[in-house]
Amino acid sequence: MKEIHPKVEEALDTLSLNRVARRRLLTGAGLVSATAAASALLSACTGDSGGTRPAASGGTAAAAGPGDFPSTPKWKFVMVCHVTTNPFFTPTQYGAQDACALLGTEFQWTGSKDSIVAEMVNATNTAISAKADGLAVAVVDKAAFKEPVNRALDAGIPVVSYNADGAREDKGTNRLAYIGQGLYESGYALGQRALQQVDSGEVVGFIATPGALNIQPRIDGAAQAIKDSGKSITFQSVGTNADITKGLSIIDAYAQGHAGLAGMLAVDAGSTQSIGQVVRKYNMRSKGLKVAGGFDLVPETLTAIKNGDLDYTIDQQPYLQGFLPVLYLYLYKLSGGLLFPSETNTGLLFVTKDNVGPYQTTKTRFEGSDTAQKLVERSGAIAHAS
Numbered sequence: 001m002k003e004i005h006p007k008v009e010e011a012l013d014t015l016s017l018n019r020v021a022r023r024r025l026l027t028g029a030g031l032v033s034a035t036a037a038a039s040a041l042l043s044a045c046t047g048d049s050g051g052t053r054p055a056a057s058g059g060t061a062a063a064a065g066p067g068d069f070p071s072t073p074k075w076k077f078v079m080v081c082h083v084t085t086n087p088f089f090t091p092t093q094y095g096a097q098d099a100c101a102l103l104g105t106e107f108q109w110t111g112s113k114d115s116i117v118a119e120m121v122n123a124t125n126t127a128i129s130a131k132a133d134g135l136a137v138a139v140v141d142k143a144a145f146k147e148p149v150n151r152a153l154d155a156g157i158p159v160v161s162y163n164a165d166g167a168r169e170d171k172g173t174n175r176l177a178y179i180g181q182g183l184y185e186s187g188y189a190l191g192q193r194a195l196q197q198v199d200s201g202e203v204v205g206f207i208a209t210p211g212a213l214n215i216q217p218r219i220d221g222a223a224q225a226i227k228d229s230g231k232s233i234t235f236q237s238v239g240t241n242a243d244i245t246k247g248l249s250i251i252d253a254y255a256q257g258h259a260g261l262a263g264m265l266a267v268d269a270g271s272t273q274s275i276g277q278v279v280r281k282y283n284m285r286s287k288g289l290k291v292a293g294g295f296d297l298v299p300e301t302l303t304a305i306k307n308g309d310l311d312y313t314i315d316q317q318p319y320l321q322g323f324l325p326v327l328y329l330y331l332y333k334l335s336g337g338l339l340f341p342s343e344t345n346t347g348l349l350f351v352t353k354d355n356v357g358p359y360q361t362t363k364t365r366f367e368g369s370d371t372a373q374k375l376v377e378r379s380g381a382i383a384h385a386s
Contacts, residue, residue, distance in 0.1 A: 066104045069334065074106060075133035077329050079322070080123050081111040082140045082164070082214065083242060088269045088296055088318060090368035092163075095322030098365070098373075103330045108132075115209050115242050117141045124148040128155060134329030135159040136179075140212045142172030149173040158332045160341050162321045164214035172213075176332070177341035179324045181316040183214065186348050187221025187267060190293060193312060193350065194263050195225065197291040200232040201262030206251055206271040206294075210239040218267035218295070233262070244270040251278050260287065266294035269301070272313055276304025285309075297351065297359060297367055305356045315349040319366045 064071035079096060081089055096107045110127070112119035120137075121144050127135055128151055135152055139145050139161045152159050153174060162179045166172030194203065203226065207219045219237050226235045238254060240247035251274045255261065264279065266272040272294025279285065279292050285308070293312040294301070304310040328341035351359060363370035 066102060069103075072104070072334065073133075074104060075330065075333055076106050076108065077134040077136065077326055078108045078110060078123075078127035078132040079162070079325065080120050080127070080135065080137045081109065082115045082117075082120060082138050082212065083113065084109060084111050085113050086269070087298060087368065089322075091319040091366060092322035094365040094368065094371075095319040095324075096326050097322075099323045099326035099330070103326070105133075105326065105330055107326060111138070115140065115212055117144045121145065121148055124152075128152050128157060131155075132157060133333060136162050136325035136329070137173075137175070138163045138214060139166045139171070139173055139175070140164045140214050142167040142170045142213060145173045149175055158329055158337075158341070160325050160328055162325050163318075164212075166213055168217050168220070177328065177343050179328070179341075179344045180321050180346055181348060182345050183217035184221040186295075186314055186316065187218030188225045189221075189348055189350075190218065190265060190267070190295075190314060191222035191225025193293060194222075194265060194291045195229050195231065197311070198231075198233060198263045201260070201288075201290075202234045202236065202258065203263035203265065203291075204254065204258070204261060205235060205237045206240050206247075206254075206264070206266040206268075206275065207237060208240050208242050208247055208268040208271055210237070215267045222265055222267065240268075240271050240274070242270070244274065247271055248274040248277065251275060252281070255279075255282055255284065261289055263291040264289065265292070268294070269296035269298050272296060272310070273298050273300040273304070276301060276307075276309045279309040280304065280307065299360075299369070302351070302356055302360050305351065305353055306360065308353065312350045312352045315347075315351055317346045317349075318368070320344075320346045 083089065093109055100106050110123040117140065124135065124137060124145065125148055128148065135157060137145060137149070137159060149159050159175045160177050160179060161173065161175045164183070165178040165180065168184050205219050205222050207215055210216065223235050223237065226233050238250070240250045247270050251271065255278045261284070264275045266275050275292050275294060277300065279289060292310045294310070295314045295316070297313065297315055301310060301313050305313060324344055331339040332341055359367065362376055364376055365371065365373065
């Protein structure tokens with residue numbers, strides 16, 4: 001037998017090989033160097049154990065970054081929001097936080113508390129000046145963000161939009177991709193659903209901040225759906241307020257001044273919640289109200305659905321609107337721009353009395369109802385079209 005390199009002997013001692021396997025390995029390919037030994041031993045281990053992980057970059061068996069990714073700087077991504085303290089965005093922040101924990105990055109949550117566009121633009125410009133590694137911006141105005149986004153891109157900072165993406169006919173920015181619900185389409189679906197229960201009469205649509213491009217496309221869609229139906233329905237759009245308490249007062253007063261409403265719809269979380277409260281307060285179901293619905297999953301809205309004060313609400317998965325922007329910005333940076341962010345519709349799901357139960361009984365970070373990390377078990381068939 002040829003002389004065996006000491007490193008080969010050391011490596012063999014770490015393996016659980018029987019005498020036959022050991023002899024076959026030593027008499028196989030003339031293992032006289034440590035380099036040959038490493039290659040052959042890796043091959044041997046693969047054959048005996050059924051395979052090993054693919055090697056990471058550079059032929060190493062492990063990488064210094066998260067998972068199999070290489071080591072990177074601790075990139076910081078900035079998310080600019082129009083209503084930073086609104087509970088709707090609690091799961092969005094959890095999503096960004098969880099993505100950062102997975103990828104070894106960090107994020108900053110900033111913008112405006114009261115949907116003031118100038119404050120959002122200032123926050124965007126501050127992030128650019130601070131050389132943020134990536135930006136995610138809720139583009140609620142089709143003109144104000146064009147110049148800041150161009151400045152960021154010119155500086156090599158990738159930008160995506162989330163939750164809002166400018167106007168339907170004018171995106172207003174050169175962002176790389178949008179992550180969020182199809183806003184006009186979801187509003188159209190809101191109106192179509194109402195038409196299943198209403199054939200005539202007055203339907204009102206409430207909107208917290210008219211013109212804001214995270215919700216204006218929704219109410220435009222609802223109005224168009226009702227118009228397209230050709231039914232004898234009068235649709236009226238009414239502004240409420242970004243402040244939920246003020247909005248509730250406006251909806252309450254409108255209900256008192258418009259007896260016999262056939263439908264009450266809303267395109268934002270606060271107004272939807274308030275409709276449920278007003279319907280219950282004045283027992284409007286007994287006074288001819290045929291449909292009431294809106295958006296998002298705040299606890300008051302879910303309770304109103306269970307009680308029958310609201311017929312439905314629409315889930316747009318806000319958790320994904322935080323998780324995916326961080327993931328896409330990370331992959332863009334990691335790949336040198338080769339993995340371009342993808343346009344992503346986070347979906348539309350109607351929550352009704354039939355399926356509201358799990359939303360109320362299951363507390364998770366995904367819906368913003370719990371802070372704990374936990375596995376949510378489910379069982380049984382998954383609903384689908386027959």
